[in-house]
Amino acid sequence: MRASVNERYGSPDSLAVRDIPTPQPADDEIQVKVYATTVGRTDTCALRAHPFFVRPVTGLLRPKRKVLGLDFAGTVESVGLSVTRFTPGDRVFGLTPGGYGAHAELVCLPEDGPIARMPEGRRFDEVVLCEGAWYANMYLKKFGLQPGHSILIYGASGAIGTAAVQLAKFYGAAVTAVVATPYLDLAADLGADDVIDYTATDFTQSGALYDFVLDAVGKTSYFACRPLLKPTGVFAATDLGPWWQNIVLALWSSITRSGRVVFPTPRANRALVEFLRDLIEANELRAVVDRTYSLEDIADAYRYVETQRKTGIVVIDVAPGPSKSYAIQPS
Template sequence: MRIAAYHRYGAPEVVGVEERARPEPGPGEVRVVVHAASVGAADAAGRSGSPWFARLAFGLRRPRNAVLGSDFAGVVDAIGEGVTRFAVGDRVFGATGADGGAHAEAVVVAERGAIVPLPDGLSVESAVAICDGAMTALPFLREGGRVRPGMRVLVNGASGAVGSAAVQLAVQSGAEVTAVCGPAHVELAASLGAARVIDRTRDDAFSAGAPGAPFDVVFDAAGKSSFRRARRVLTAHGRYLTTVPSWAIMLQQLTSRLGRRRAVIMFTGLRSAEAKRPDLEELAALAVSGAFTPVVDRVLPLGAVAEAHRIVDTGHKTGTVVVTPVPEYQEA
């Protein structure tokens, strides 16, 4: 089978298509033909080995695993001994987590892993967009921000994979949402349900008197602001959430517990499979019902994986970039 592999850290060009033997599922495992996989910020960090904390997960001196990609959607084509949840031919989607391996024509995952049935009416591209964005946004809003009806929420980076999901999920929770994005994405953010949209090139969402302020929650989905800046527009007991770890934010998370305003960093990818499966099912049901729309930037073949990484590196993608190792119309 074909895989997208890399053997050293660097620019997008270090990732290329290679051949590898198709893996066989062991006891309690299933093999999935991958019809779609996301290329996201975590993949870009793993490929480049930057920022510093990426190498703690991917390997200190060189990549630990040659194949990136944690979000997948496809069809089960082989099952190991003892598998009861799935059968050959089932449409499924999910995430492999730190194991990666989804940027390939087939991936083996544990039956007890973060894998669930792919419902009718949900495309494989939308399914991996759910994994890439909404599976981060949901726990941040639910546990990190404790978002409830009537709260005011600011989403910075509202057009990215996590941000576009956060806008919609916060609205679904009954919050009044202010979205911050670049001028090219103002209409998109408004269409996702934001009560107001701030063009970051024209107005400062973190200045005193910013539209919609003060906020109960500032969700920095882009990781481009700071707790120090957000404090200006937070309510007395407001929370600043960020997806990007740093020494500063981890220290602020500890020290802010002594005050009223809180800084919060979460490592949602490290949650257990048991915690992830219900969220995958809930988000898929919302998408099928039309209450939530996963945003897809573009869909590329596996051979264009380096281009997918380049798009992610720009920091200006809209939603999720998807690669299709085995297109759905093609025989596995």
């Protein structure tokens, strides 16, 4: 099968799309024919082994796992002997364990992993939004977001940000989105009640107060956003921040029991993907697709994602044609 392979850590130049042996499912695994996947920030970090401390897990000098790819959508090709949840032909989507394997024509996944049947009436390339939605949901759950709450989402045009706006609206909160000028309409369209252009005004000086502030793109800080927080307000960021300050602040908040800064640990499971499936089906959540690349051009997708300027997600069309189809093997 064709796959994007990284034999060493480094830039997108270290990726090669070539033939590798087809993985065979273990007894508890399903083999999925991938129609669509994405290149996201998880992939770009894994390609470069960033941050450095991931290397004891991912391989000290060279990557142990050589095919990246977290989000996937496709059809079940074959199943292991003990598999009961899925049968060949099922249309499925979700996240690969550890973020490995989806940048290939076939991937094997444990049947009890973060996988669900596709939402009705959606194409494969429309549902590979799980990475951003997973992170966004993790923060909103950690906040305990509910009707009556107010939240400011900074960087609402990225993968996490576009999902966070939609999910925060689903949870019933009043949402203020902070984006650059080109994304003002997009943020409003996704449901934001108020939209601030960070290139035209200093959003930290608006005078408004929020229950929660989420830095969805890792480009502001707790100290900058502190004037926006109510006395009981909580801040979270999707990145470590300068000198890993967001981890330090979260630890300090935990020790002092102020709860002012939180830094949750991501864990994906089947319930999460089934929840996302239901939201997609109910038109509460949709992918914002910036660009689409073929598998052969995946290095260019990495280069684009590394600019940190993408809008929503960048899709890899692994099986051009079918990934855009609604009609492959209804499950």
